[in-house]
Amino acid sequence: MPPKPASRRPAIAVLGASGLLSLKFFLFISVFAVNVFYFDQWAFLTPFFRGNPGLRELFLWQHGPPRLGLGLVLVKPLYEITHWNTRVEGFCAGACIFLAMCLALWLKTKLSGGFSYWDVAIPLIFLTLTQYETFLGATNPAYGAIPLLLILVYCLGLLLPNHLVRYLLIVALNFLLIYTGFGFFMGLVTLAAFAYECLRRIHGRSQIPLAHSIVAGLLAAASLASFFVHYRFDPAADCFGHAPWTWYPRFIALTFSAFLGPRTPFTLVTVAGFVGLAVALAFFGMNGLKLLHSPEKKAVPRSERARLIIAVLMGYSMLFTFSAAAGRACLAPEAGQAPRYSTLMIPVYFGIYLFLLMLPPGFLRTVALPLFLLVVAPGGVLWPNDAGKKLADGKRAWAACFLAHGDVRYCDRETGFPIYPNPESIDLQGKLNYLKQHRLSFFYDASQP
Numbered sequence: 001m002p003p004k005p006a007s008r009r010p011a012i013a014v015l016g017a018s019g020l021l022s023l024k025f026f027l028f029i030s031v032f033a034v035n036v037f038y039f040d041q042w043a044f045l046t047p048f049f050r051g052n053p054g055l056r057e058l059f060l061w062q063h064g065p066p067r068l069g070l071g072l073v074l075v076k077p078l079y080e081i082t083h084w085n086t087r088v089e090g091f092c093a094g095a096c097i098f099l100a101m102c103l104a105l106w107l108k109t110k111l112s113g114g115f116s117y118w119d120v121a122i123p124l125i126f127l128t129l130t131q132y133e134t135f136l137g138a139t140n141p142a143y144g145a146i147p148l149l150l151i152l153v154y155c156l157g158l159l160l161p162n163h164l165v166r167y168l169l170i171v172a173l174n175f176l177l178i179y180t181g182f183g184f185f186m187g188l189v190t191l192a193a194f195a196y197e198c199l200r201r202i203h204g205r206s207q208i209p210l211a212h213s214i215v216a217g218l219l220a221a222a223s224l225a226s227f228f229v230h231y232r233f234d235p236a237a238d239c240f241g242h243a244p245w246t247w248y249p250r251f252i253a254l255t256f257s258a259f260l261g262p263r264t265p266f267t268l269v270t271v272a273g274f275v276g277l278a279v280a281l282a283f284f285g286m287n288g289l290k291l292l293h294s295p296e297k298k299a300v301p302r303s304e305r306a307r308l309i310i311a312v313l314m315g316y317s318m319l320f321t322f323s324a325a326a327g328r329a330c331l332a333p334e335a336g337q338a339p340r341y342s343t344l345m346i347p348v349y350f351g352i353y354l355f356l357l358m359l360p361p362g363f364l365r366t367v368a369l370p371l372f373l374l375v376v377a378p379g380g381v382l383w384p385n386d387a388g389k390k391l392a393d394g395k396r397a398w399a400a401c402f403l404a405h406g407d408v409r410y411c412d413r414e415t416g417f418p419i420y421p422n423p424e425s426i427d428l429q430g431k432l433n434y435l436k437q438h439r440l441s442f443f444y445d446a447s448q449p
Contacts, residue, residue, distance in 0.1 A: 071142020124380030144343030147183030317348030
């Protein structure tokens with residue numbers, strides 16, 4: 001029997017909002033993405049400047065704390081097709097985030113059986129332009145865009161009914177995530193997930209053989225251990241470990257509040273960030289207690305699967321945030337407002353939303369859902385024109401200057417927009433000469449009629 005017309009209205013509203021926000025999202029990238037490498041790109045793309053790097057070298061390549069895994073592996077054919085066009089790379093990073101949003105919508109319908117009007121929150125969370133650095137700055141799909149997409153596939157995988165297929169998929173995705181940017185923290189989340197599977201079997205709440213869960217957990221542990229073979233400790237901040245203790249919680253709070261859009265006034269957004277952090281920790285703890293004390297049932301109820309997914313989403317983002325504070329708070333608490341962090345804060349806000357949906361009908365749920373929508377809406381609808389224009393104009397001016405004069409230091413001074421802070425440390429002039437010789441990046445654009 002076809003659904004009644006009224007039942008389609010929430011789906012139409014959510015998909016319509018998703019379409020409009022997606023249009024805005026990609027229009028923003030189209031307006032401000034520029035085909036010029038910027039800051040860390042000049043460093044982590046070093047293997048490409050050496051000729052034709054192998055896939056193993058690219059997969060294991062380390063930049064700062066993480067390895068870049070699938071990021072560089074997938075960038076290689078993209079660069080071959082586009083003549084190293086970082087503007088196209090920005091669109092690809094955006095496409096990963098868009099696909100993650102689509103999977104999030106699908107995941108929500110699988111958990112609840114359909115759409116509700118509140119699901120407008122999902123595109124607002126995923127397509128926020130507070131993450132503009134992910135596709136306009138030093139574009140690096142391995143950093144956040146690809147891990148975000150893999151995490152959503154991972155969460156959908158947790159719903160597979162056949163435990164052997166589910167375990168195989170989770171172990172494989174876990175391996176790829178560990179090696180791809182800050183997907184690394186999913187290695188710890190996966191160990192916790194398999195430990196939970198073992199506890200369920202021990203307490204008679206699962207029919208999955210305990211040996212299967214133990215073997216899967218050991219494979220996940222082996223994947224995490226393999227990451228550290230030939231690993232070098234590189235915190236990527238010279239001041240690492242030298243920060244007043246009060247800077248660490250303030251850094252974390254500002255990471256939470258920056259996702260929502262406003263970055264000033266500083267005191268107000270710091271307080272808002274502490275409120276967001278407290279809410280996330282409280283919901284994470286409450287959700288965890290529900291998981292550990294769920295009733296004994298042979299078949300896993302939908303609510304328990306939902307709670308496991310919420311724990312995965314929230315646990316991942318909080319591990320990332322605490323780690324970022326440990327490594328970067330010494331730069332100043334304000335460093336927690338870096339736009340690229342927002343991409344990896346998407347899971348915790350999505351997890352909060354799923355948690356709110358699971359509240360029983362009543363006053364708390366009635367108040368919490370519209371309040372949450374009100375909180376995430378500004379970040380989802382804003383258009384950070386000044387930030388986008390500054391990056392785009394700076395890159396264009398620098399490229400035009402270098403095409404005319406061919407001198408890195410001169411163009412840094414002339415434009416007031418250095419594209420790398422210490423050019424000699426990475427042989428920036430040599431890399432630019434390589435691009436010019438092979439007609440790549442903005443040199444290719446300049447050679448076209």
